[in-house]
Amino acid sequence: ARVAIIQRPLSTGGLAYSFRRHRSNPWTLPLFVKNKMISPLGAGVLSFLIDGARTMLVAGTRSSGKTSLLGALMLEIMPTSRIITVEDTLELPVGAMRKLEYDILSMKVRSALMGETTEVSAEEGIRASLRLGDSSLIVGEIRSEEAIALYEAMRVGALANVVAGTIHGASPYGVFDRVVNDLKVPVTSFKATDCIVVANPIKTADGLSSWRRVLQITEVRKHWTKDPLAENGFVDLMKYDVEKDMLVPSEDLMNGDSEIIKDIAANRKGWAGNWDAVWDNITLRAKIKEETVSLAEKMDLPQILEAEFTVKSNGVFHKLSAEVSQEFGLPLSEKVFPKWKAWIDREINKMA
Structure with missing residues (x-):
């Protein structure tokens, strides 16, 4: 849990507490699909971007689920890759990931709100x-x-590995404004951001209830000079549709007009210049997430949505993709999905 405490003279009425209880097990993309925070296709797009080693900022207001979503995205990184986390308040699922045999190093750094301490600053931690x-x-x-x-x-680092973090901001431009104007990052450096994922609570019409939702998956293009909003530097890949209560793909994504995804494809055999093959892989990932959620509900097996099974499923997906690619030249969904489905059916039979 995360606890904040204030007292007099800041709190005129005496002690005041705030408790934020974390989930005992890490959140996963299948869990978020089940809770409708993200659509299966949105989960497929993010899984593809993580595999493509993109740079990513997860943005949102307070209590929007930013850190939980970032933790779920960490589980999409293959355990064969080393991960370094830098935090002033330890909230990412490092311990759980170590139990899942991830090679993960946690750095505890000084809070920006604290004065002089013996702890190392976040800036020094990142440089280290x-x-x-x-x-x-x-x-x-x-x-x-x-x-x-x-x-x-x-x-x-983004040339070969995922670089990601969370930041307060209600929109892609809000993130740009905070990074450049408040945090003094040079405008040209902001272009190193490949993708911004915005998560925020959505309130009901009566204002009595709210749900956490991913509202946008936006790519940051590189051909602008001063203002990415005015110069079409932000391109939504997916956006929340309030009537459907789900994240839906944009025309740019459907038409293959994504520089980031094309850049990932350019370095993969069989994908360069072949949008149909790339889209097939994204929708395959989405179908696997959706089928996992469906089976969990149908068979009353909520454990297959948890981190341990999610990591296992991701590993099987990559293994089967490699086998199919070796045989057919591409990880064709029509070949990979039946093999994956046969695997998960066997796993479910073991649990019955």
Whole structure:
């Protein structure tokens, strides 16, 4: 849990407490699909971007589920990849991931709200991570001077590994405004951001209830100079449809007009210049997430939505994709999905 306490003279009425209880097990993309925070296709897109080693910021207001979503995205990274986390308040599912045999290093750094302490600053922690070899870098929350160091990491680390973090912001431009104007990151450095995922609570018409939802998955293009909003630097890949209560693909995504996804495809055999094959892989990932949720509900097996099974399923997906690619040249969904379905059916039979 996360606890905040204030007292006099700041709190005129005496002691005041705030408790934020975390889920005992890490959140996963299948769990978020079940809770409708994200659509299966949205989960498929994010899974594809994580595999493609993109740089990503998860944005939102307070209590929007940013850190939980970031933790779920960490589980999409293969356990064979080393992960370094940098946090001032330890909230990411590091312990749970170690139990799942992830090679993960947790750095505890000084809070931006604290005065002089013996702890190392977040900026120094991020710079140290760059000297620790080939790793994915996950920053718990970007608050102050560490932003400049993070963007250095994005510019040098995103060539081969995921670099991701959370930040307060209600929209892609809100993130740009905070990073550039508040945190003093150079405008050109912001282009190192590949993708911004915005999550926020959605209130009902009566204002009495709210649900957490991913509202946007937006790519940041590189061909602008001063203002990404005015110069079409932000392109929504998916956006929340309030009537459907789900994340839906944009025309740009459906037409294959995504520079980030094309850049990932350009370095994969059989995908370069072949949007149909790329889209087939994204929808395959979505179908697997959706089928997992469906089976969990149908068979009353909520455990297959949890982290342990999710990591196992992801590993089987990658193994089967490699086998099918070796035989057919591409990880064709029509070949991979039946093999994966046969595997999960066997696993479910063992649990029955």
